[in-house]
Amino acid sequence: IVLTQSPGTLSLSPGERATLSCRASQTFSSSYLAWYQQKPGQAPRLLIYGASSRATGIPDRFSGSGSGTDFTLTISRLEPEDFVVYYCQQYGSSPRTFGQGTKVEIK
Amino acid sequence: QVQQQQWGAGLLKPSETLSLTCAGYGGSFSGYYWSWIRQPPGKGLEWIGEINHSGSTNYNPSLKSRVTISVDTSKNQVSLKLTSVTVADTAVYYCARGYCGADCQYYYGMDVWGQGTTVTVSS
Numbered sequence: 001i002v003l004t005q006s007p008g009t010l011s012l013s014p015g016e017r018a019t020l021s022c023r024a025s026q027t028f029s030s031s032y033l034a035w036y037q038q039k040p041g042q043a044p045r046l047l048i049y050g051a052s053s054r055a056t057g058i059p060d061r062f063s064g065s066g067s068g069t070d071f072t073l074t075i076s077r078l079e080p081e082d083f084v085v086y087y088c089q090q091y092g093s094s095p096r097t098f099g100q101g102t103k104v105e106i107k
Numbered sequence: 108q109v110q111q112q113q114w115g116a117g118l119l120k121p122s123e124t125l126s127l128t129c130a131g132y133g134g135s136f137s138g139y140y141w142s143w144i145r146q147p148p149g150k151g152l153e154w155i156g157e158i159n160h161s162g163s164t165n166y167n168p169s170l171k172s173r174v175t176i177s178v179d180t181s182k183n184q185v186s187l188k189l190t191s192v193t194v195a196d197t198a199v200y201y202c203a204r205g206y207c208g209a210d211c212q213y214y215y216g217m218d219v220w221g222q223g224t225t226v227t228v229s230s
Contacts, residue, residue, distance in 0.1 A: 034216035049216035091214040
């Protein structure tokens with residue numbers, strides 16, 4: 001399954017709403033979709049699993065939705081520390097794949 | 108607090124074998140999948156493969172002929188070997204713990220990651 005994330009770069013201001021898209025080349029269960037955040041020089045951090053469940057300790061400004069082939073990560077109000085890279089990942093079939101990433105940058 | 112520590116050689120010559128180990132601390136080892144993921148400089152994440160506590164493996168077809176992932180449950184350790192490395196294998200390599208529930212009907216994501224090991228392949 002190929003995951004295509006859009007846009008590649010999202011330019012927004014702190015306090016604004018961010019909507020990140022992850023589109024799959026074929027349908028799979030939303031139970032197998034996860035989102036990760038990666039800060040420079042750090043390992044990725046799990047944000048969302050099962051398409052919409054927040055991982056432990058993740059603020060409620062992060063939310064996930066979607067089904068079938070279209071999934072979305074929404075950040076309701078951007079904080080300064082949110083301007084980093086985000087990846088979606090599927091576990092519905094092998095090989096497990098990641099999207100190419102969306103970078104959220106300060107406008 | 109659950110942590111993962113990884114180590115291994117950081118500088119290799121072409122045709123050599125990459126060897127990395129990841130140890131889990133502070134949590135249960137059984138019931139989880141242990142994945143290796145890599146990230147070339149300035150690029151995205153690539154899944155290499157995974158193993159569960161009973162030793163069942165699953166590899167990325169693009170690397171399958173060169174990859175071996177193994178587990179030592181007595182030491183809570185998972186290892187990665189990648190043979191015949193080339194410059195294209197230069198990347199940061201991560202181990203990560205994942206969980207997908209009974210019969211893997213639900214995926215809980217990879218919630219604990221190692222710190223990453225930078226591997227450079229150069230002649």
